[in-house]
Amino acid sequence: MVLCVGKLKEKFYADAAAEYAKRLSRYCKLEIIEIPEERLRENPSQIEIERALGKEAEAIRAKLPSASVVAAMCIEGRQRSSEEFARLIGEAAGSGKSLVFLIGGSNGLDEGLKRGVWERLSMSRMTFPHHLARVMLLEQLYRGYQIQEGGKYHK
Amino acid sequence: MVLCVGKLKEKFYADAAAEYAKRLSRYCKLEIIEIPEERLRENPSQIEIERALGKEAEAIRAKLPSASVVAAMCIEGRQRSSEEFARLIGEAAGSGKSLVFLIGGSNGLDEGLKRGVWERLSMSRMTFPHHLARVMLLEQLYRGYQIQEGGKYHK
Numbered sequence: 001m002v003l004c005v006g007k008l009k010e011k012f013y014a015d016a017a018a019e020y021a022k023r024l025s026r027y028c029k030l031e032i033i034e035i036p037e038e039r040l041r042e043n044p045s046q047i048e049i050e051r052a053l054g055k056e057a058e059a060i061r062a063k064l065p066s067a068s069v070v071a072a073m074c075i076e077g078r079q080r081s082s083e084e085f086a087r088l089i090g091e092a093a094g095s096g097k098s099l100v101f102l103i104g105g106s107n108g109l110d111e112g113l114k115r116g117v118w119e120r121l122s123m124s125r126m127t128f129p130h131h132l133a134r135v136m137l138l139e140q141l142y143r144g145y146q147i148q149e150g151g152k153y154h155k
Numbered sequence: 156m157v158l159c160v161g162k163l164k165e166k167f168y169a170d171a172a173a174e175y176a177k178r179l180s181r182y183c184k185l186e187i188i189e190i191p192e193e194r195l196r197e198n199p200s201q202i203e204i205e206r207a208l209g210k211e212a213e214a215i216r217a218k219l220p221s222a223s224v225v226a227a228m229c230i231e232g233r234q235r236s237s238e239e240f241a242r243l244i245g246e247a248a249g250s251g252k253s254l255v256f257l258i259g260g261s262n263g264l265d266e267g268l269k270r271g272v273w274e275r276l277s278m279s280r281m282t283f284p285h286h287l288a289r290v291m292l293l294e295q296l297y298r299g300y301q302i303q304e305g306g307k308y309h310k
Contacts, residue, residue: 010171010174011167011170012166012167012168012170012171012174013167013171015166015167015170016165016167016168016171019165019167079279079280079281080280080281081280081281081282082281082282085281123279123281124234124278124279125234125235125236126234126235126236126237126240126278126291126295127236127237127298128291128294128295129294132290132291132294135287136281136283136287136291139283139284139287140281140283143282
């Protein structure tokens with residue numbers, strides 16, 4: 001399951017995500033759930049941002065399956081190679097719990113929410129828009145299943 | 156200038172790249188040049204792959220402007236944050252030379268070509284398809300110019 005804050009605005013990212021979701025349907029029961037992004041005024045204060053993240057975190061917690069392992073996508077998390085990521089998916093599958101990836105909105109994820117998760121995962125030291133991050137994550141999931149299968153997609 | 160091996164096959168990646176190229180036109184004279192990817196048979200040997208990469212490297216060298224600083228995108232390169240990347244673009248602009256990014260095809264770039272470059276740049280420990288890497292790089296270029304300008308796009 002991929003729990004995301006906010007909708008994909010650009011058509012090309014929505015199309016890319018849909019394509020990887022289609023390819024992933026061969027391998028897993030993928031569910032992508034979008035949580036509305038809290039609205040903020042122009043130039044919000046740090047406190048206003050944190051309050052909005054807190055509300056989004058509540059909405060995220062309400063959607064989490066009771067038995068789940070949660071990976072939060074965040075720039076300061078741990079980076080893994082595609083092979084390591086494939087093993088991570090395998091481990092989660094072995095646990096019998098639902099694997100849930102969290103992707104925050106433009107201000108990321110609530111600190112409290114991130115503290116409690118199984119894995120804090122970073123894809124890059126670079127900051128990417130969360131829309132593009134969703135496409136990158138879905139591509140890595142697809143690649144991860146291909147690696148597990150010993151397929152030729154991965155190089 | 157972005158020198159890429161191979162064409163963007165998926166429409167959504169082509170659309171995404173076109174969108175960032177449009178946005179970048181405000182900031183720089185962006186030129187995206189595609190070099191044909193050498194054809195390989197199914198399950199090529201390492202030697203066949205290296206020979207193909209060598210031919211692609213020749214085609215790349217033939218397209219390089221005489222005064223250029225070259226950054227080769229490769230997974231084993233150095234990772235930079237978006238802020239560091241913005242400074243890198245600034246440094247290159249200060250040199251008065253053309254800044255050229257190289258993105259290889261599905262087998263990456265020739266080792267000899269990579270040895271001679273100004274910067275070996277990695278965006279992630281994860282392996283991404285070179286089509287997606289092109290979108291990621293263009294997005295980072297756009298973000299880099301926004302950072303230099305002190306714009307609000309970057310968070």
